[in-house]
Amino acid sequence: MLTIYSDDHHLHHGTAELIDGTLKPCFEMPRRADMVLERVRKVGLGDIAAPREFGLDPVLRVHDAGYVAFLETAWSRWSADGRSHDALPLVWPVRGLRTDRKPQDIDGLLGYYSFDAGVPITAGTWQAIRSSANVALTALDELLRSQRSSFALCRPPGHHAAADYMGGYCYFNNAAIAAQALRDQGAARVAILDVDYHHGNGTQSIFYQRADVMFLSLHGDPLVEYPYFLGHADEPGAGEGLGYNHNYPLPHGTDWARYQQALQDACQRIADYAPDAIVVSLGVDTFEHDPISRFKLKNDDYLRMGELIGRLGKPTLFVMEGGYAVEDIGINAVNVLSGFESVA
Numbered sequence: 001m002l003t004i005y006s007d008d009h010h011l012h013h014g015t016a017e018l019i020d021g022t023l024k025p026c027f028e029m030p031r032r033a034d035m036v037l038e039r040v041r042k043v044g045l046g047d048i049a050a051p052r053e054f055g056l057d058p059v060l061r062v063h064d065a066g067y068v069a070f071l072e073t074a075w076s077r078w079s080a081d082g083r084s085h086d087a088l089p090l091v092w093p094v095r096g097l098r099t100d101r102k103p104q105d106i107d108g109l110l111g112y113y114s115f116d117a118g119v120p121i122t123a124g125t126w127q128a129i130r131s132s133a134n135v136a137l138t139a140l141d142e143l144l145r146s147q148r149s150s151f152a153l154c155r156p157p158g159h160h161a162a163a164d165y166m167g168g169y170c171y172f173n174n175a176a177i178a179a180q181a182l183r184d185q186g187a188a189r190v191a192i193l194d195v196d197y198h199h200g201n202g203t204q205s206i207f208y209q210r211a212d213v214m215f216l217s218l219h220g221d222p223l224v225e226y227p228y229f230l231g232h233a234d235e236p237g238a239g240e241g242l243g244y245n246h247n248y249p250l251p252h253g254t255d256w257a258r259y260q261q262a263l264q265d266a267c268q269r270i271a272d273y274a275p276d277a278i279v280v281s282l283g284v285d286t287f288e289h290d291p292i293s294r295f296k297l298k299n300d301d302y303l304r305m306g307e308l309i310g311r312l313g314k315p316t317l318f319v320m321e322g323g324y325a326v327e328d329i330g331i332n333a334v335n336v337l338s339g340f341e342s343v344a
């Protein structure tokens with residue numbers, strides 16, 4: 001399987017995140033992608049290639065132009081005040097507060113365009129998120145050029161980012177950008193399967209009213225897990241999209257026996273939908289030793305996960321999302337890819 005990777009992700013390195021009431025070093029760190037790349041090399045998964053530049057057009061097919069302009073200028077506006085540390089949002093427009101007037105000041109804009117504080121913006125963030133989207137688009141291009149599958153080693157991740165807001169370490173929604181590009185290049189139906197531990201709220205929201213992109217997500221129950229405010233079972237899609245959104249909220253402690261039941265159900269729904277291609281939001285924070293998650297999957301379970309996805313027999317684009325047990329992230333992510341290839 002071909003891997004697309006860019007070193008540009010190193011340009012995005014947040015310092016700290018607020019977790020459990022204290023500032024801790026960011027869990028979403030450059031070493032995550034380095035470890036996955038190292039594992040790809042070690043097992044000889046296949047060639048590794050650099051991304052090509054696709055420009056902003058495919059990004060703007062998914063994201064709001066004002067949001068993209070905000071991301072492009074956020075660091076210069078923040079640092080113009082003399083601040084050299086990470087930009088972070090601190091105030092949000094919840095119930096009853098107004099969003100019909102956009103703030104003019106960068107501190108207000110950071111809250112206007114985010115839903116949490118897990119999104120540090122640094123001097124290199126813009127270039128890193130552009131490259132991460134280019135990684136997904138290049139991997140998609142290679143998939144269409146006759147590959148059965150390809151691996152977009154994206155960092156930063158993307159599935160929490162909606163059309164016009166960032167959050168949960170995510171800025172551009174790489175999987176959504178790739179799915180939209182698939183549609184724009186002729187695929188009639190695309191399924192996005194999100195196996196990250198956290199609900200892919202951004203991806204769901206982008207395609208919620210559409211029947212041409214089905215979204216399925218297995219994740220920690222939002223009653224007791226981040227992102228808390230989306231991802232319940234009773235979110236079936238709306239309008240034309242009714243029946244094309246499927247959430248599988250699972251309890252803390254979920255192990256492979258329980259997980260695979262939900263995954264098989266999701267795979268059956270994908271088979272019935274008969275998509276032209278599948279985009280997998282590949283987070284491996286379902287791992288038993290993940291520092292911020294509560295599922296119990298083991299290293300070898302990821303091989304089985306890849307086999308189940310591979311048996312669908314569809315062109316499949318894997319897009320890297322979360323996974324914070326850094327010593328095991330490469331093993332687990334590449335196990336999914338190896339399991340997929342074992343049945344391909």
Ligand code: OKP
Pocket residue numbers: 019118157160168169196197198226283285292321322323
């Ligand atoms: C990004 B991705 C845990 C706090 C969670 C944000 C998590 C973002 C996960 N107690 N903070 O889905 O892996």
Ligand code: ZN
Pocket residue numbers: 196197198283285322323
């Ligand atoms: Zn996650």
